[in-house]
Amino acid sequence: MRLKPAAFLPELLRHIFKKPATVQYPFEKLSVPGDFRGTPVLKPELCIVCRSCVRDCPAFAIEITELSAEEKRYRMIIHNDRCVHCAQCAESCPTKAITMNNEFEIATDSRLKLKTEYIYTRPKKATQQSTEK
Amino acid sequence: MKRIKIPVGPQHPALKEPISLRMTIEGEVIKDADIRLGYNHRGIEKLAESKTYIQNLYLTERICGICSHSHTTCFAQGVEALLGLEVPKRGLYLRTLVAELERIHSHLLWFGIAAHEAGFDSLFMYTWRDREVVMDILEIISGNRVHYAINTIGGVRRDLDNSQKGRILEGIEFLKKRTGYYTNLGTTEPTFVARTAGIGLLPKEKAISLCAVGPTLRASGVPSDVRKDDPYAAYSELPFDVCTADTCDVLARVVVRVKELIESYKMIEFIIKNLPSGDVKVKAPRRIKEGEVVSRYEAPRGENIHYIKSNGTDKPERLKVRAPTLGNYPATIEMLKNGYVADIPLIFAAIDPCICCAERFVEITDSRGYRNIITMNEIKRRYPSRHINKDYIWPL
Numbered sequence: 035m036r037l038k039p040a041a042f043l044p045e046l047l048r049h050i051f052k053k054p055a056t057v058q059y060p061f062e063k064l065s066v067p068g069d070f071r072g073t074p075v076l077k078p079e080l081c082i083v084c085r086s087c088v089r090d091c092p093a094f095a096i097e098i099t100e101l102s103a104e105e106k107r108y109r110m111i112i113h114n115d116r117c118v119h120c121a122q123c124a125e126s127c128p129t130k131a132i133t134m135n136n137e138f139e140i141a142t143d144s145r146l147k148l149k150t151e152y153i154y155t156r157p158k159k160a161t162q163q164s165t166e167k
Numbered sequence: 168m169k170r171i172k173i174p175v176g177p178q179h180p181a182l183k184e185p186i187s188l189r190m191t192i193e194g195e196v197i198k199d200a201d202i203r204l205g206y207n208h209r210g211i212e213k214l215a216e217s218k219t220y221i222q223n224l225y226l227t228e229r230i231c232g233i234c235s236h237s238h239t240t241c242f243a244q245g246v247e248a249l250l251g252l253e254v255p256k257r258g259l260y261l262r263t264l265v266a267e268l269e270r271i272h273s274h275l276l277w278f279g280i281a282a283h284e285a286g287f288d289s290l291f292m293y294t295w296r297d298r299e300v301v302m303d304i305l306e307i308i309s310g311n312r313v314h315y316a317i318n319t320i321g322g323v324r325r326d327l328d329n330s331q332k333g334r335i336l337e338g339i340e341f342l343k344k345r346t347g348y349y350t351n352l353g354t355t356e357p358t359f360v361a362r363t364a365g366i367g368l369l370p371k372e373k374a375i376s377l378c379a380v381g382p383t384l385r386a387s388g389v390p391s392d393v394r395k396d397d398p399y400a401a402y403s404e405l406p407f408d409v410c411t412a413d414t415c416d417v418l419a420r421v422v423v424r425v426k427e428l429i430e431s432y433k434m435i436e437f438i439i440k441n442l443p444s445g446d447v448k449v450k451a452p453r454r455i456k457e458g459e460v461v462s463r464y465e466a467p468r469g470e471n472i473h474y475i476k477s478n479g480t481d482k483p484e485r486l487k488v489r490a491p492t493l494g495n496y497p498a499t500i501e502m503l504k505n506g507y508v509a510d511i512p513l514i515f516a517a518i519d520p521c522i523c524c525a526e527r528f529v530e531i532t533d534s535r536g537y538r539n540i541i542t543m544n545e546i547k548r549r550y551p552s553r554h555i556n557k558d559y560i561w562p563l
Contacts, residue, residue, distance in 0.1 A: 037357040045348070046289060055296045069325070071310040092222035120225045120316045125324060134310075 071121045072137045074112055078154030080131035083108050087123035087132055096123060106156040115145035168193045173508075177206045181512035183280075184522035188515070192508060200503040202496050207523040215486040220246055220320060220455065223483065227473075228314050230488060231524045233276065236269045237466035238488070239318040241473040244399060245462035246320050249455050249477055256401070256443040258322030263401040264335075264438045265308065265317050267431045271342065272301045273467035274424045274431075277519045278349065281421060284513045285362040290352070297345045300338045307331055322448025332439050339432050346428050353421050363418040367502040367514035370415055379498035380491050381469020382427065383518050385411045386419035393465035405434050417517045453481045466491050468519045490524035 057064055066072070074095075088096050095116040101107040123132045142148060170193050177185035185206035191199040211230055215223050227238040240262060247254060254262075275298040282290035302312045308331060309315035317323050353359060369379065374387035384391055392409045394402040410426035412419035459476040469491030476485040495518045502514050 036355070037360060038355045039357050041352055041356045042289065045293075055299075067307045067310065069310050070306070071316070090219070090221050092218065092225040118225060118229075118314075119311065120228075120314070121310070122221065122225065122316075125319075 066136050066138060070134070070136050070138070071119045072135045073114055073119075073140060074117060074121075074123055074132050075135050076110055076112065076150075076152050077131050077133070078110075078152050079157060080129045081108075081110070081154065081156070082129055082131075083156050084128060086126040086128065090122050090126040092120060092122065093118045101153065108154060108156060110152045110154075112150045112152075114140060114148040114150065170198060175511055177203075181284075182515070184520070186520070186522045188503075188511065190503070190508070190511070195507050195509075197503050197506050197508065197511070200500045202500065204522075204526055206526075208526045209523070212486050212488065212527060215483060217482065219453065219481045220483065221453075223486070224318060224320065225314075225316065227486075227488070228316060230490070231521055232313055233273050233521060234269065234466045234468060234471070234524070235314050236265050236317065237464055237471050238473070239316075240266060240400070241462045241464040241466075241471050242475070242486075243318045243320055244464065245460045245473050245475040246455065247451075248460045248462065249458050249475065250320070250451060252321050252449060252451060254322050255446045255449060257326075257445045258447045259401045260438050260442055261323045261325075261327065261447060262318065263405070264327075264435060265305070265315055265323075266400065267434050267438070268301055268305055268308075268335075269315075270467045271428055271431050272298055272305065273519075274428050275301065277424060277467075277516075278421070280516050281363075281417070281513070282359070284516045285359055287356075287359055287362075290349075290359075293345075294349070297342060300342055304335050304338045307334055319448060319451075321451035322446070324448070326447050327442065332442075335435065335439055339435055343429075343432050346425065346432070350425050350429075353418075353425060360418060363421060363513070364414070364416055366417045366510050367506060367517055368415050369498055369502050373501050374415075374498060377497040377501055378494055379469075380494040381466070381519075382420055382423045383469065383495050383498060385409065386423045387415045388413045393463050393470050397463055399464065401438070405437055407434050417513060420517045454479065455481070468492060468521060468524075469494060488527060490521065490527075492518070492521045493525040493527070495520070496525070 083098060085098055088098055093116045095113040095118075097111040097113070099109050101109055119134070121134050124130070124134050140148065170191055173190050173192060175188040175190060176182050177187045182188075187203035187206070189201040189203065190197050191201075211226060215226055218226060224239050224242060227242040228235045230238045275294050279291040279294035279298070282288070282294065305315055306312045308327065309317045309325060317325060369383070369387050371387045371389060374384050374389060379387065380391075388411055390409045390411050393399070394407070395409050407430045410423050410430060412422045412426075414422075455477040457477060457479045459474070462473045462475070464471045464473075471491055472487075472489040474485070474487040474489075475483050478484040499515060499518055499520075502517075503511065506514060
């Protein structure tokens with residue numbers, strides 16, 4: 035093939051009059067797609083405490099502790115500082131109690147601020163359903 | 168002339184990741200080279216033994232940031248082979264679609280880096296701008312730009328809808344035009360050709376005997392590609408050619424990768440137009456019976472091999488990863504020999520090195536050959552402040 039000196043010049047000149055390709059980020063934001071894997075959020079009224087999210091989480095970011103056995107009260111902590119945002123918890127959940135939201139600007143000055151705690155009672159109806167299965 | 172040894176790395180402006188290249192030079196000519204690894208070891212294989220197969224999918228994904236899909240697919244294929252699972256056709260096609268999109272993104276990234284090392288920074292910025300198109304497509308499909316997490320054992324996790332298909336075809340159409348322009352530019356721009364032609368020679372016989380893999384091997388005129396030789400996923404049904412070049416230098420590696428980009432566009436258009444209907448995954452059991460398997464995959468950088476040994480539990484007994492960059496190191500030494508010191512970054516970048524991919528096992532020995540193993544007690548003795556200070560919060 036024949037070599038052409040300054041083959042790049044026309045492209046270069048054309049770009050002088052173009053708008054920048056980048057977005058001025060903090061002032062101007064791009065939207066994320068609908069099923070973006072952001073921060074995991076729990077809907078406590080749906081959780082049946084099957085612990086499949088705890089079992090499958092590759093980053094050990096979900097913790098469930100029993101507060102009282104008679105009242106069926108539980109505490110779930112989602113450690114968003116350990117979370118790798120793979121959405122396996124949302125997929126493993128049989129009742130779709132965990133979903134991923136669209137939040138991606140989660141930087142803070144302390145990792146303790148990224149912890150979310152949920153204290154809830156296991157719903158009665160859901161337990162019946164799970165025992166029936 | 169007197170021979171002297173110079174170190175390049177582990178921390179060096181020419182290298183993107185830590186690796187030590189020890190050059191023996193005579194004047195300005197490299198006479199011998201030695202590569203030392205182990206600056207980026209993370210203990211992933213050992214960690215994999217303590218995690219379940221589902222968790223390991225996300226761990227293997229993090230072996231590499233650029234070819235993340237290669238490692239999960241290779242791992243998932245191996246586990247499916249152990250289970251004897253039949254993955255639905257639609258799942259295999261979607262897996263292949265993401266694999267080819269990843270190849271485009273990896274090759275465009277590499278093309279930019281090669282241009283940067285050759286001193287052509289405008290081309291570097293243009294290719295990286297165009298790479299954003301394919302990154303956005305991957306984000307639309309999988310929900311993330313880098314770690315797609317699309318694979319699961321028994322298929323893929325997400326399906327495609329028509330609007331996504333339209334966006335993919337639109338993006339591919341734009342990239343096709345740009346790649347045509349780059350092909351033209353890479354082969355006709357005199358400064359770029361002069362910088363890359365005749366540098367880092369790897370003759371065909373040497374490439375075969377030193378077990379080079381991927382585009383590095385194909386640039387030496389050997390038509391070897393796992394996608395053709397041992398088809399996995401949906402590759403046996405896709406129309407594509409194995410791209411080779413005969414000049415055996417850095418320019419040949421550029422040409423092979425640009426040709427592969429064009430083949431990938433063809434494959435993606437075929438997949439979108441001929442996507443079979445049906446399920447995307449089948450349910451997989453958690454426990455896997457005893458057995459061992461070797462899984463092969465053609466990553467953007469070359470052949471990727473995973474060896475998995477299962478022992479009847481839900482965790483693997485052993486996972487061994489042979490990343491393509493490791494296969495290319497012996498050939499790199501051959502390429503560097505009789506070259507100039509100024510060509511080191513270009514030659515090393517031409518194999519598309521991913522150093523953290525290739526860092527698997529480290530054994531520290533001193534010059535007399537003694538093993539130097541540091542025990543936990545020794546660490547506590549050496550770093551007493553954290554051990555003694557009970558109030559110290561470990562970052563976990």
